[in-house]
Amino acid sequence: MSAAIELRDLRKSFGPTEIIRGVDLQIEKGERHAIIGPNGAGKSTLFHLISGRYNLSGGAVHLHGEDISNLPPYEIYRKGLSRSFQVTNIFPNMSVFENVRCGLMWAKDYKYSFWHLVDREHDLNRKTAQVIEEIGLTSRQHIPAGVLTYAEQRALEIGISAAGGADVIMLDEPTAGMSHSETDQAIELIRKITDGKTLVMVEHDMGVVFDVADRISVLVYGEIIACDTPENIRNSKAVQEAYLGAEAED
Template sequence: MTHALVLQGVEKRFGATQVVCGVDLAIEAGERHALIGPNGAGKSTLFQLIAGALAPSAGRIALNGRDITGRAPYAISRLGLARSFQTTSVFPRLNACDNLRCAALSAEPRGARWRHLLLGSRAVDERARSVLEAVGLAACGDTLAGALSYAQQRALDLGMALASGAHTLLLDEPTAGMSRDEAREALALIRVATAGKTVVMVEHDMDAVFGLADRISVLVGGRIIATGTPDAIRANSAVRAAYLGPETLR
């Protein structure tokens, strides 16, 4: 079995406060895995530990078998991990295609000479155009990112992760701030555009979680109290008592 991401005994303390408490988690390559839990459960902190924005106080994190514990975010990114944030991180004064060109450039070898990395280079341009189509923005390539709708900016955010060549994607509340119809379209886009890639998602919309995830982990008080298929999580009495509640499971 190939694991895209493995966490072993991961902890994070801020002074005397322990936010993440000995998390063990193994996510298979190509899996769509949702991380859910109440506010303050440690989900965002765990994402920051995986992406390198924070260093763990204890434990080990591996990406495709390579130890990334405590590595800088740029070094982890170069190993094939990309993260989207709760708010969009596009460049508003660049058009959509140029945003994707920037992301594609980040995937180029570090030793490549700048004359081979010009924005107009054929390989970069082709990748950007391909991703534009994959995320449903083929008609918006020349539109300034800041002029796109919120849902389109979120799609562009996803496109930048894809254009970087990442094989593992951390998606932080990808449907936050969207209407029900927009969220439904965003989920359909994620399902198609990330085919074959590993997706780890933090999300509060339970329809999105149960509609997309292959497996779900529930984090409460910095600890994972359950991991399983959507059906198993729905039926778990401890999860129901700690987070979901009876109404969510109907």
Template sequence: MTSAIALKGVVKSFGPTQIIRGVDLDIRQGERHAIIGPNGAGKSTLFHLISGRYTLTGGSVHLKGEEISNLPPYEIYRKGLSRSFQVTNLFPQMSVFENVRCGLMWVKNYRYSFWHLVDRERDLNRRVMEVLEEIGLANRQHVPAGVLTYAEQRALEIGIAAAGGADVIMLDEPTAGMSHSETDQAISLIRKVTEGRTLVMVEHDMGVVFDLADRISVLVYGEIIATDTPENIRNNKAVQEAYLGAEAEHA
């Protein structure tokens, strides 16, 4: 099966401290892949290396067979990889509609060129409304993003990440801080917007992980100790000892 993302010997050090220690990882096209591990394992660092926010100390990253190691994030985005962040990353004073439109402007190559009269761009604005309908925020389109509920803000971020039609969507802690009902809604939304695409996510909620993921990779102290199906990860003794423990038994 073709790889969506392939990591080969990826290393990241900050000064003398090595955070990612020679990670090899193959994420297949069209699968939903979760990366889990204890706090401080290096999960967000690995996300930043794949998406171009951090430069690699060693190794390589490939996206759909093309090396993207150390490319700037906007170039990686243009090649079909989009991501959300662990901390909400919106324009709080701008409306919900404007937040989605800003994301789509990059896809249409506007690059925030203010001489374009974007209000007259019918195709662009139509696509924004399609995204808002998909994520359930069409009736909130004129509301400033900063006054949305936390769950609505996360839904908006997921929508923006998926809006440009990227083949690979990366979500960092998409359900963190949500109630049980909000988490259920987020799972449904993630399923919908990533249908037919590759999903890579970091998530602490094992219920979400076992519900969504086709395969799971376990990162401990900067190394992948296992990659397998949810059922096999649940029953993996080394994984239980290193991370899951009793949580896996009750997820």
């Protein structure tokens, strides 16, 4: 059985500077996998390579055994991989309902076909309402997304990421900027939204990482120096020296 994601000697350079330096990683189906590392380790760059935002300088990315190296992001999305970003990525002037529905329309290959009378797409609207209920925003579904609280906007983005039925969800710093109570709610939402799916996340909050992840990869200067269970990562002297105990963002 093929892994959900497999990275083979993945490399990325910007001019003469090599950012990702030969990453090999296999993430199994249904696994919750966290990628951590100090500032400048290349975590977001790695996310961009997997999701198609950046082209590879070398190596390959496989999704469920299929080579998706250098495919455009929308093609990768339709093959079952969806991702969020560090900075909230929503349409602020559109309602919560319209934001989620747009995500579903794109997944169903509607693109921006204005000849579709979306209000008559009953299945689409029913699925949209279901996603909104799952992320706890039913009472807010008809207001502009831009007036939601920060935590609600992040919940909306997580919902949009999962709305299209992707079986691999990538979350980039999903709890950044949240209070303790908001973080607890976000963890609960992430568990619910990714139940039965493969989760890959970059996260700076070690409490979240150790609470959610089945395995953790530690990226330092573009190379994975450890990949193991949370307990073993916590007890690794090399990891402690490289990262744990230091605040870092990518």
